[in-house]
Amino acid sequence: MDQVICTVDVVLLTLSADGLEVALLRREHAPFKGVAALPGGYIHADADADARDAARRVLRDKTGIEAPYLEQLATFSGAARDPRGWSVSIAYYALVPAAMITQAERSELRLASVDRLPPLPFDHAAIIETAVSRLRSKSQYSSLPCHLLGEAFTLPQLQRVYEMLLGESINKVSFRRKMTEMDMLEPADGQFETAGAHRPAQLYRLKPAFREQLRLLERGL
Amino acid sequence: MDQVICTVDVVLLTLSADGLEVALLRREHAPFKGVAALPGGYIHADADADARDAARRVLRDKTGIEAPYLEQLATFSGAARDPRGWSVSIAYYALVPAAMITQAERSELRLASVDRLPPLPFDHAAIIETAVSRLRSKSQYSSLPCHLLGEAFTLPQLQRVYEMLLGESINKVSFRRKMTEMDMLEPADGQFETAGAHRPAQLYRLKPAFREQLRLLERGL
Structure with missing residues (x-):
């Protein structure tokens, strides 16, 4: 050998x-x-x-x-x-x-x-390029982007991360429907974030089952 | 080391x-x-x-x-x-x-x-399981299944391969639209296959550019 x-x-x-x-x-x-x-x-x-x-x-x-x-x-x-x-x-x-x-x-x-x-x-440049490409591609149909956020985040924050990775804007209603379909988030109880003049937004976190493995979406965002 | x-x-x-x-x-x-x-x-x-x-x-x-x-x-x-x-x-x-x-x-x-x-x-059992899972998953959005067929094949033959790998039937019109969208096939000139009482079906083959690399479909079948 x-x-x-x-x-x-x-x-x-x-x-x-x-x-x-x-x-x-x-x-x-x-x-x-x-x-x-x-x-x-x-x-x-x-x-x-x-x-x-x-x-x-x-x-x-x-x-x-x-x-x-x-x-x-x-x-x-x-x-x-x-x-x-x-x-x-x-x-x-x-x-x-x-x-x-x-x-x-x-x-x-x-x-x-x-x-x-x-x-x-x-x-190493090719390895990084492969990783970024994998991340962008998996962002279309998985919970992967959630791991870039902290333990708790609002839905608008999560949507901005998905949009940044996909390089396109996503319709808010469609995004929320997909998040519901994925069933990977749970409310982070009692925690709210105030955002200027808007009403406080609910904070969410990944369900424990999806913190170390991905949640996949069959048909993509 | x-x-x-x-x-x-x-x-x-x-x-x-x-x-x-x-x-x-x-x-x-x-x-x-x-x-x-x-x-x-x-x-x-x-x-x-x-x-x-x-x-x-x-x-x-x-x-x-x-x-x-x-x-x-x-x-x-x-x-x-x-x-x-x-x-x-x-x-x-x-x-x-x-x-x-x-x-x-x-x-x-x-x-x-x-x-x-x-x-x-x-x-080896786990390696094979990973390969089959990858093939089924990639069949949703790529030209991968074409490589299981011979050099030339009809669209109904190709649809049956996709259906077998995905484990579900696909609407014929939708399948043909996706194949057109993928733009990976070209007619195999002058070759036809007769199938019983039906009219001869056109034979297709992968375009040369996609024989050694995959063609991907953005939104899946």
Whole structure:
């Protein structure tokens, strides 16, 4: 059997006022030491139960973040992507509210707009592009966008996130009908947000069953 | 870096009169020697450009089949799935017409219904289940089912394949409108099929641009 380098990389996505952003870390070791890159690392066969477990460990150790929603994205592999040799990167992506990254207080962590990425090592630009494309595509028919918001949010806030990801406006009545059909939200009791002259809006949160797995919509938004 | 076993496995799916079937091969070596399993093998770092290239090589060498459509499915990994040690299987799936398997004339190749799988080694049952689920899900909004048919087919034949995969009947007018919208078919000139008392049906084939990549439908069937 030939020696193959086995790693995991994590695309940690969040939403700021400027749009969709990805978390980057300066690499501590060669190759590409000091360059901003995706959080990643070797699989530890003695410690990780599987690649997902490795991705959780890498994310926790390097960013201090425990992502509630982490999904396998795709595997990037080959002789050409890493100067150290033939390599496999099992890539995962995670969605978290922006506050979770601020609270992590890791000075070496920076956010970059997915539309204006700095030069990245390996095939990390392609991995991020694949993650953004997956997120936009899954936003059409799943609960995925909810994970970009905090624990509780109003329906107008959620609609704006879906619209931003889909790149088009959605009719409010149709959006609410789809949310009802998905049956993934529950009221966050006793919590309201006042928005200027409008009446207070109900806050919602994901039902517990859908915090770690997606709710899918058969026919899309 | 810890030693990790890196392999590829291929779920080769086809359609017979009995429904969806998967190609299995008796394993030549331990572990599970002699047991029917997915065609798979080690990545050859000295020969394969990437994992997709490895999957193509394994499929060609072990089944004699060059699948026009081969897509990465997911990566299965961990300490528990292979008695030899911590392992990664980058799984691909391919769709071919049944005639391509018959013509391969490999006596060690057998087809099993995806609904009545024999006991399988490793996590091959889970890999096949993931492939079938992906195929059914992608059939809702892509050209994927076309690859189960031969080079030329009639619209009624194609509709039956979509219906079988989706598990529901589709209105004929709606199906034809969606096929027009997808704009993925072209007439196979001068070829017609006579079907009993009906007038001859036009034969179609995939446009060249969509023989190796999918055509997607924005809103689903």
